[in-house]
Amino acid sequence: MAREEFYPGIISFFTSPYFITRYHLLRSIRSYAPRLGGELLDFGCGSKPYERLFTNVDAYIGVDVEVSGHDHTTSRVDNFYDGKALPFPAGRFDSIVSFEVFEHVENLEAMVDELFRVAKPGAFVLVTMPFVFPEHETPFDFRRLTRYGLNSLLQKGGFEILENRTTCSSVLTLAQCFSHLIFRELTPQFTLAKIFTQLFVAVPLTMVAYLLDFLLPRKDSLYINLVVLARKPAVSTASG
Numbered sequence: 074m075a076r077e078e079f080y081p082g083i084i085s086f087f088t089s090p091y092f093i094t095r096y097h098l099l100r101s102i103r104s105y106a107p108r109l110g111g112e113l114l115d116f117g118c119g120s121k122p123y124e125r126l127f128t129n130v131d132a133y134i135g136v137d138v139e140v141s142g143h144d145h146t147t148s149r150v151d152n153f154y155d156g157k158a159l160p161f162p163a164g165r166f167d168s169i170v171s172f173e174v175f176e177h178v179e180n181l182e183a184m185v186d187e188l189f190r191v192a193k194p195g196a197f198v199l200v201t202m203p204f205v206f207p208e209h210e211t212p213f214d215f216r217r218l219t220r221y222g223l224n225s226l227l228q229k230g231g232f233e234i235l236e237n238r239t240t241c242s243s244v245l246t247l248a249q250c251f252s253h254l255i256f257r258e259l260t261p262q263f264t265l266a267k268i269f270t271q272l273f274v275a276v277p278l279t280m281v282a283y284l285l286d287f288l289l290p291r292k293d294s295l296y297i298n299l300v301v302l303a304r305k306p307a308v309s310t311a312s313g
Contacts, residue, residue: 079122090256090275093249093282094297097240098201101300102126102172105236108302109197111167116159116188117174121149130168136160142177142210157183161191168197173298175202175223177213185230195307198232201300204239205246207253223299232303239296246295248282 077085081095089095106126115121118135127133136159137150152160157180169188178184192198202223208214218226224234241249252275260270 086279087276088271090252090271091249092279093241093245093252094203094206097245098173098298098300099123101238101240101298102199102201105199105300105302109168109170109199111193112165113168113170114161114166114188114191116169116171116184117177118148118150119143119145120147123170123172127168127170134166142213156180159187159191163190164193165191166196167193168199170199172201173203175200175218176216177210179213179215181216182226182229185226185232189231189305192305194305196305197235198227198303198305199301200227200303201298203298205250205295205297207257218299220299220301223301227301227303231305233306234301234303236302238300239293240298240300241293241296242286242289243292243295244286244289245282246297248278249297251278 077089079095080099081089081092085092085095102123103126106123107129109127110129110131112132113127113130113134115124115133115135118137121133121135124133134151135149136152136154137145137148138156139145139153154160169192171188175181188198200223202218204217204219206217220237220239224237227234255270255274256267260266
């Protein structure tokens with residue numbers, strides 16, 4: 074079940090109302106994973122769902138808060154922190170990742186400063202966060218940022234932006250919103266009703282959306298996720 078949730082395949086296409094979101098997020102993370110190595114910190118790690126993608130790292134260390142919008146029954150947290158200061162020395166990590174977490178961090182600017190502190194000079198930082206997505210893990214859901222807002226946040230924290238991409242065209246984003254609407258808001262909570270809705274409403278809708286996405290010019294002012302690759306500047310070796 075967990076594998077299908079974070080690594081959606083053909084089964085998820087027919088069973089998950091969030092296939093579009095999960096599939097395109099996975100593709101983006103997978104494309105960047107080979108660039109990260111050394112000792113890696115997963116900020117807000119939860120169950121470390123994407124750990125297996127990072128095959129070039131020497132150590133994969135997860136940190137999280139104890140009280141959040143989800144319980145830690147299935148979590149694989151190596152270190153808990155107090156929500157203010159990360160329990161690591163300055164300049165420890167070669168790489169940092171954070172997947173769908175920034176929206177849940179109330180003191181986000183301060184925590185970006187903390188991530189900068191524990192990153193080595195030259196360390197890569199990979200961040201994803203939603204832009205169009207329902208409130209979740211409430212009441213610990215504090216924000217949505219545009220691509221420019223996330224860039225600005227990281228740059229103010231001292232990081233250089235290397236790449237910034239969005240997942241899903243406007244067509245796919247609208248299809249995902251509608252899939253959420255019919256599955257979560259309009260369908261009775263009976264299992265058979267949900268199965269019927271998924272198979273005979275959401276799946277055909279998704280098929281049509283992908284066809285339109287292929288045929289129409291891509292528009293991405295409306296998108297589901299942001300994916301940003303940044304870097305802590307290397308220490309200058311210039312003299313004088």
